[in-house]
Amino acid sequence: MNDETLKSNIFQQIIDSPHQKVKVAIADIDGVLRGKLMHKEKFLQVMESNFGFCNVVYGWDMADQSYDNVQVSGWHTGYPDAEAFVDWRTYRNIPWENNLPFFLADFTGSQASSAMAACPRSLLKQVITKAHTMGFTPFFSQEFEWFNFKQNSRELYEKNFQQLQPLTSGMFGYSLLKAAEYSEYFNDLFDLLAQFRVPLEGLHTETGPGVYEGAIQYSEILEAADRAVLFKSAVKEIAFKHDIIPSFMAKQSQELPGCSGHVHQSLWNIEKNKNLFYDGDAVHNMSRVFQQYLAGQIHCLPHILPMLAPTINSYKRLVEGAWAPTTLTWGVDNRTTAFRALPLGEKSARLESRVVGSDVNPYLAMAACLASGLYGIEHNLSLDLPPTSGNGYEDIGGGRLPSNLFEASQAMDKSPISRELFNPAFVDHFTQTRFWEWRQFSVEITDWEKKRYFEII
Structure with a gap:
C-alpha cells in the first residue's frame, strides 16, 4: 500500500471516528510534549496543510520560564505562531482515553522559520536524510x-x-x-x-x-x-x-x-x-x-x-x-x-x-x-x-x-x-x-x- 493510500485511509478513519476532537503534540527542547485538542473539522483541514503553533514552545524551559538568552523565540520575537506540520504516519489511538485519535507534529516544513532550527524531531530527520x-x-x-x-x-x-x-x-x-x-x-x-x-x-x-x-x-x-x-x-x-x-x-x-x-x-x-x-x-x-x-x-x-x-x-x-x-x-x-x-x-x-x-x-x-x-x-x-x-x-x-x-x-x-x-x-x-x-x-x-x-x- 503506497503512502497516498495509507494517508487516505487514516483521513477516513478520522472522519469515521466517534470523537469530535483529535489530540496533537509537539516535543519541546527537553522532550516534553506540548499540545492541544483540535476539533475534528479543524484537524482535517490542517492535516492537508499546516497549522499555527506558538513559537514559545522553544522559548521557555520545562517550567514555562522564558529564556533570556536565545534567538529562536523570546519577548523580542513577540511570540508569533510558527508553521507546524502534522505527520500523519504517527497516527495512534489513546486506549486509556477511549481511543482518542492522536498525532505528532513538527516544524520540518517551515524552512524559513527559526522554529525549525530548534525542533528536535526536525533535527533528527535531517540526520536521517544524511544516513x-x-x-x-x-x-x-x-x-x-x-x-x-x-x-x-x-x-x-x-x-x-x-x-x-x-x-x-x-x-x-x-x-x-x-x-x-x-x-x-x-x-x-x-x-x-x-x-x-x-x-x-x-x-x-x-x-x-x-x-x-x-x-x-x-x-x-x-x-x-x-x-x-x-x-x-x-x-x-x-x-x-x-x-x-x-x-x-x-x-x-x-x-x-x-x-x-x-x-x-x-x-x-x-x-x-x-x-x-x-x-x-x-x-x-x-x-x-x-x-x-x-x-x-x-x-x-x-x-x-x-x-x-x-x-x-x-x-x-x-x-x-x-x-x-x-x-x-x-x-x-x-x-x-x-x-x-x-x-x-x-x-x-x-x-x-x-x-x-x-x-x-x-x-x-x-x-x-x-x-x-x-x-x-x-x-x-x-x-x-x-x-x-x-x-x-x-x-x-x-x-x-x-x-x-x-x-x-x-x-x-x-x-x-x-x-x-x-x-x-x-x-x-x-x-x-x-x-x-x-x-x-x-x-x-x-x-x-x-x-x-x-x-x-
Missing part, C-alpha cells in the same frame, strides 16, 4: 529505567517532592514477586503501550525501591524516537490512573542507582535486509562500518554530551560504581563502559550507548548517536582505542567525561565538531538552553547548603 544519502537505514531502540511513587500529583506538591513513598520497598531487580505487588499497573503498562503502538520487548523490576525498566521494540530510527518520547508521556498518563507518580530523573538518591535510557543502534542497507554491523570474518565479528561508527561516537561524545546528559541531575548519575559510565571507553558486552558493543549475530549486531540517562529528549539523543556514528564513517576513523576488558571505571586511556552540565555545555558550544554535525543555529540555541538550566540551579539555595552551613559556619 539515507550515505546508503544506510538506521534501526534504533531505547530502554528506560524509572522510579514509581505511590502518590498523586496533589500530594507531590504538598510534600514539596520530599519523603515520597516508593511503590515497592527494597532492592528487587528482576523480581516477579515485586512485579505482582502492583500487577494491575504493571500489566496495564505492557498492554496499553502495545495498543498505543509503543510495543515493549520486555518489562521488569529494576534494583531499587519501586523501580521498573522497559525496553521498547526496535524499529527504524524516527519511529524509535517517536516511541521513546511517547513512552515517557504514556507511562505518566497510565500511572495517573493508578494514583502512581513515575519519575524519569536520572538520579533520585546518592544511595541508589541512577536511571538509564540506553540507546541501541545498528545500520542496515537501504533495502533493510542486511545488518551492516556484522562481519563473521572480522575481529569480534565487528564490520569495518561498525568500527568506524563506534570510533565516531567515541571521538564526538565530549563535543555533544549535553544531548545525552541534558540536565544538572544527569551528571549525578555519571559516577563510578553506579552502573553508569564515567570514562571514554568501549568493550564487547561490558556494562562498565560508555559504549557496549554487541556483535551477536547477523540480525542482532548492535551498539549500546550507556551514557544516555532516562531524562533525555530521545530525538536529541538519537540524533547525537547517529550523527556522531556517521561522522566516524564519513571521516574514515579507525577504532584505535582498545576495548576495555574488566572495570571500565579504571580505564582512563581514552579520557574522562565532563563532570557537570556547565562544563559539557561549554565544550559543545565551543566545538567545531558539534557545528559540523548539526546546524549551527541548533547548537547555539541548545547550548544556550543548557547554560540557562545551569543558571537556574546556581541561584537556588539547596537543602545540602542549609544542612551544611546553617548552624555551624
